[in-house]
Amino acid sequence: xxxxxxxxxxxxxxxxxxxxxxxxxxxxxxxDRPDLAQxxxxxxxxxxxxxxxxxxxxxxxxxxxxxxxxxxSKLEIAGPGFINLNITDDFLKSHIEGSQNFGVTAISxxxxxxxxxxxxxxxxxxxxGHLRAAIxxxxxxxxxxxxxxxxxxxxxxxxxxxxxGMLIADYLRLDEAHLVLETDINDAASVHALMExxxxxxxxxSGEAKENASLKAEALEATVKLQNREQPYYGIWEKIxxxxxxxxxxxxxxxxxxxxxxxxxADVHDYIAPMVEEMKTKGIAEESDGxxxxxVVDEDDNKKIxxxxxxxxxxxxxxxxxxxxxxxxxxxxxxxSKMVYVVDQRQALHFEQVFRAVRKADIVNDHTELTHxxxxxxxxxxxxxxxxxxxxxxxxxxxxxxxxxxxxxRLDEANLAADMDAHERSDVAHKxxxxxxxxxxxxxxxxxxxxxxxxxxxxxxxxxGPYLLYQAVRIKSLLNKARDAGITLEGELIVEEGNRELxxxxxxxxxxxxxxxxxxxxxxxxxxxxxxxxxxxSFYGNCHILSExxxxxxxxxxxxxxxxxxxxxxxxxxxxxxAPTRM
Ligand code: ARG
Numbered sequence: 001x002x003x004x005x006x007x008x009x010x011x012x013x014x015x016x017x018x019x020x021x022x023x024x025x026x027x028x029x030x031x032d033r034p035d036l037a038q039x040x041x042x043x044x045x046x047x048x049x050x051x052x053x054x055x056x057x058x059x060x061x062x063x064x065x066x067x068x069x070x071x072x073s074k075l076e077i078a079g080p081g082f083i084n085l086n087i088t089d090d091f092l093k094s095h096i097e098g099s100q101n102f103g104v105t106a107i108s109x110x111x112x113x114x115x116x117x118x119x120x121x122x123x124x125x126x127x128x129g130h131l132r133a134a135i136x137x138x139x140x141x142x143x144x145x146x147x148x149x150x151x152x153x154x155x156x157x158x159x160x161x162x163x164x165g166m167l168i169a170d171y172l173r174l175d176e177a178h179l180v181l182e183t184d185i186n187d188a189a190s191v192h193a194l195m196e197x198x199x200x201x202x203x204x205x206s207g208e209a210k211e212n213a214s215l216k217a218e219a220l221e222a223t224v225k226l227q228n229r230e231q232p233y234y235g236i237w238e239k240i241x242x243x244x245x246x247x248x249x250x251x252x253x254x255x256x257x258x259x260x261x262x263x264x265x266a267d268v269h270d271y272i273a274p275m276v277e278e279m280k281t282k283g284i285a286e287e288s289d290g291x292x293x294x295x296v297v298d299e300d301d302n303k304k305i306x307x308x309x310x311x312x313x314x315x316x317x318x319x320x321x322x323x324x325x326x327x328x329x330x331x332x333x334x335x336x337s338k339m340v341y342v343v344d345q346r347q348a349l350h351f352e353q354v355f356r357a358v359r360k361a362d363i364v365n366d367h368t369e370l371t372h373x374x375x376x377x378x379x380x381x382x383x384x385x386x387x388x389x390x391x392x393x394x395x396x397x398x399x400x401x402x403x404x405x406x407x408x409x410r411l412d413e414a415n416l417a418a419d420m421d422a423h424e425r426s427d428v429a430h431k432x433x434x435x436x437x438x439x440x441x442x443x444x445x446x447x448x449x450x451x452x453x454x455x456x457x458x459x460x461x462x463x464x465g466p467y468l469l470y471q472a473v474r475i476k477s478l479l480n481k482a483r484d485a486g487i488t489l490e491g492e493l494i495v496e497e498g499n500r501e502l503x504x505x506x507x508x509x510x511x512x513x514x515x516x517x518x519x520x521x522x523x524x525x526x527x528x529x530x531x532x533x534x535x536x537x538s539f540y541g542n543c544h545i546l547s548e549x550x551x552x553x554x555x556x557x558x559x560x561x562x563x564x565x566x567x568x569x570x571x572x573x574x575x576x577x578x579a580p581t582r583m
Contacts, residue, residue, distance in 0.1 A: 015065040037084035055081025089495035106148025117342035118155030122244035137342035157264035165223025170205040268325040296356035308353040345374030373520040376449035403433035435465030443526040472579040491555035498542035
């Protein structure tokens with residue numbers, strides 16, 4: 001299936017070809033000046049430059065060739081040689097009627113993609129930094145899946161570093177390992193108790209180790225023993241991991257974030273030694289000051305890229321080492337054409353080092369895409385990274401709870417969900433909270449920092465998730481009323497003054513989707529879905545629907561409502577947002 005602008009580009013491109021010019025010059029896009037025309041083509045300018053001709057003359061020849069084509073209701077030259085185009089209502093209607101799957105064609109053949117957007121560290125509470133990764137990454141996963149990619153989302157937990165050794169050493173030294181081992185994974189209270197214990201214990205142990213060299217040495221020794229899978233270290237670690245995973249799964253489920261793979265750094269441990277051996281054989285892993293490193297500088301670097309450390313002097317493996325080994329595993333198990341990391345922008349250097357190291361070591365081939373899709377910081381209203389009121393790290397669980405409380409208050413204020421029982425009302429409040437959090441995050445350009453302003457983002461007005469939910473619910477309730485009144489939606493879609501803008505906009509979904517895929521950037525879809533909701537509002541303001549006396553118009557308008565809400569909900573789903581049936 002071809003998008004509307006692709007069809008128009010083909011028509012105009014053929015006209016260029018007919019003049020002995022490249023058909024690519026006929027590229028048509030949505031007009032920058034909707035007051036002048038629906039579409040524009042700037043190819044005559046470029047063509048004239050190449051052929052040293054007058055651009056208006058070239059444009060005129062193109063228009064002459066297109067004259068009489070049933071697709072166009074207006075063909076005009078503007079300014080120095082821009083071509084302005086409007087399409088006929090019939091052309092618009094038949095394009096829409098011929099579109100399936102909202103005009104989106106799945107890529108073929110499919111391509112395998114590994115998406116890395118988790119990164120929570122076991123034994124630690126998840127914090128808001130993990131929220132952005134999850135929200136953006138899960139949306140990218142949904143978007144690419146919808147576009148036909150074969151996507152594997154990996155949570156890639158941080159579960160193998162010195163922080164684990166430190167924690168285990170502390171339990172053993174205080175003779176409290178039973179607190180871990182006796183935890184009942186099927187009992188939420190028991191899981192919660194251990195999570196709390198670990199969350200308090202880790203900073204304590206880490207602080208003590210900074211002061212006390214022998215505690216530090218003990219922690220390091222425990223890390224090495226753990227990595228050699230010695231007991232009781234490994235047994236304690238396994239339990240900690242299982243309990244943490246149970247906690248994480250619950251949090252991600254509340255957020256509606258899905259992972260296909262629940263792997264962690266520990267899973268790739270056995271790939272490290274052979275990988276390093278091979279790097280040594282190839283001569284790219286080198287001794288430096290007792291450590292083993294890979295030099296990743298490039299001649300054209302304009303900033304300093306330090307070597308990536310494989311083994312520290314004390315023999316511990318580093319963050320970069322596990323990330324390289326993870327790529328070894330991903331190539332071996334899935335052989336993806338793209339590996340994309342949705343991780344904090346501040347880790348850009350780390351990924352630069354890792355990507356260079358694996359390319360140097362020929363772990364991936366030249367065609368494999370490696371991308372760090374970095375994101376900015378979520379700040380508080382003070383412009384500093386979002387914290388609790390006391391200045392501590394805000395936990396993800398607490399943030400979701402805050403948003404949910406606020407959603408309840410908003411529903412009260414707007415007198416919504418008033419006649420519902422507690423169960424339904426809590427479902428609506430949860431959906432509003434998730435929509436608020438996710439849309440506030442996703443609407444920003446990925447790399448930008450943004451301010452988390454709970455009052456603003458939970459509002460039912462403005463560019464917010466709750467506003468979009470409200471629009472979707474309003475349309476659904478209109479359709480329910482029509483159904484209750486016995487109106488069937490049999491009849492034709494009629495393009496009219498009051499709905500043309502909405503219909504034209506609805507045909508632009510494939511382009512917005514493509515932009516989001518190209519940049520791993522859901523904000524394009526956010527922008528688009530918000531415009532759609534606004535265009536629907538204008539249509540709703542322009543046209544009577546249930547009160548329309550003309551039956552054919554009434555049915556056409558209801559059909560448009562049905563199409564709009566289906567497309568709206570599809571896009572919201574791609575953003576990980578779900579509308580309730582009523583509100
Ligand atoms: N665990 C890391 C952190 O909390 C994030 C991991 C991101 N993913 C990766 N493959 N390095 O900072």
